[in-house]
Amino acid sequence: MNKIKIIVQLLFVILFSSCSNLPMLPFSSATPTLTLTPAMTIEAYSDLFPLDNAYLPLSDEQIKEVRECDVENLATERYPEKETSEELIYLFAPENSCDWASLAFAYAERLKDDEKMPDIAKNAFGKAISDNIGFALSTPLFYRYYYDNFTIVEPPDILKQNITKVNIDYKWGGMGDQIEYTIDINQADTDPTITLKNLTPITLKENTKAKVNTETVQALGNSLINLIPINSQFPLIVCYDNYPDWAVTLTLADGSKIELKTNESNMVYIGGPWQVKIEGQNYIQFSLEFIKTLDTLIQEIGLPYGQPMAMSCSGNAVFEQAYP
Structure with a gap:
């Protein structure tokens, strides 16, 4: 009786495996990897600058935008201190000059004293000032990018x-x-x-x-x-x-x-x-x-x-x- 039971079970396993894509014996496979996609792409500052012509005075709208942009607090909220410079690009997709300014600030805050400003930080800064040059004078950015920047506009x-x-x-x-x-x-x-x-x-x-x-x-x-x-x-x-x-x-x-x-x-x-x-x-x-x-x-x-x-x-x- 036990022999009959064993034979029936074996036939059931063979029949099941023939109708299935799964092999009869245990198998192993590579663990799938998760590929992170950047929240944005950053245009190189060298594609935007330098400009040949002198800047016009800031408009009322540009002045208001810089005044109302809380660069430091936005950077703190969007780019927590635990996140490294390499991870910032995955966290938030900037939509305007203020957003780019907060990203540029976040990059600058992660620099050590003996480090030069990396190109990706300058790219974010370039995006911030490309539509509103007033952000070059935004107090948090001015002190961080004044000493290590790039040619924005040629001499008059x-x-x-x-x-x-x-x-x-x-x-x-x-x-x-x-x-x-x-x-x-x-x-x-x-x-x-x-x-x-x-x-x-x-x-x-x-x-x-x-x-x-x-x-x-x-x-x-x-x-x-x-x-x-x-x-x-x-x-x-x-x-x-x-x-x-x-x-x-x-x-x-x-x-x-x-x-x-x-x-x-x-x-x-x-x-x-x-x-x-x-x-x-x-x-x-x-x-x-x-x-x-x-x-x-x-x-x-x-x-x-x-x-x-x-x-x-x-x-x-x-x-x-x-x-x-």
């Missing part, structure tokens, strides 16, 4: 001509010894000749040069990239015991003058960011290029900047001062 057309004369007024104050000087550079496009005035201390003149390279002087105009329109010039004072102040006038071949100032701003160690008025419009430079070029010139002449003794820095509003 008026600066495509030669510089014929340069006047530089500089003064520094702090706990260290006061520094002050005026530099006149004549024949700037042929044989730049230096005249020094108003020296404090007078010993500053020692070891200075009377001539500099033409290329060094002419580079000042070419370095005025990334001029962002603002309503009002303002001092961006964020540091203690380091108070540089610059005023530079460039005289161009057609006789026009370009006046640049830092307005006592000291976010940059030797002064800046720089501000300028061109054809009635105020701009702030979202770049280190001008001060780096000016530094090359000052070093070539052989003049100092001043020596802080207890410098410390914090922060201050940017957009709110540019568009009061």
Whole structure:
């Protein structure tokens, strides 16, 4: 009887397996993998910039958009701290400039002190400013992208001509010894000749040069990239015991003058960011290029900047001062 039962069971198994796609014996297969799809694609900033023409003043709608965009809180809500930079692209699909700004901020927040801004972060920043350049001045983004960005807009057309004369007024104050000087550079496009005035201390003149390279002087105009329109010039004072102040006038071949100032701003160690008025419009430079070029010139002449003794820095509003 048991033999009959076993035979019946065996026949049942054979019959079942012949009608099924399943094998009779146990089998193993690879565990299916889940492929994550990015929530968005980010256009490369190099496909969007640089622009050839200067930016127009911000519209009321653009100003309102920047003011009402809570970049930091949006980034915190959408991109939790536990998520790595590589994971951010999967979390939220930006739909407007404010959304892109919060993503750009989230990328920047994940940088270590010694890391450069990755291209994917610059791509997100580029998307944020492509429709509203005001986001370059959004306070959370300004401090994070000012030092490590890209060419957004080329220098204004008026600066495509030669510089014929340069006047530089500089003064520094702090706990260290006061520094002050005026530099006149004549024949700037042929044989730049230096005249020094108003020296404090007078010993500053020692070891200075009377001539500099033409290329060094002419580079000042070419370095005025990334001029962002603002309503009002303002001092961006964020540091203690380091108070540089610059005023530079460039005289161009057609006789026009370009006046640049830092307005006592000291976010940059030797002064800046720089501000300028061109054809009635105020701009702030979202770049280190001008001060780096000016530094090359000052070093070539052989003049100092001043020596802080207890410098410390914090922060201050940017957009709110540019568009009061």
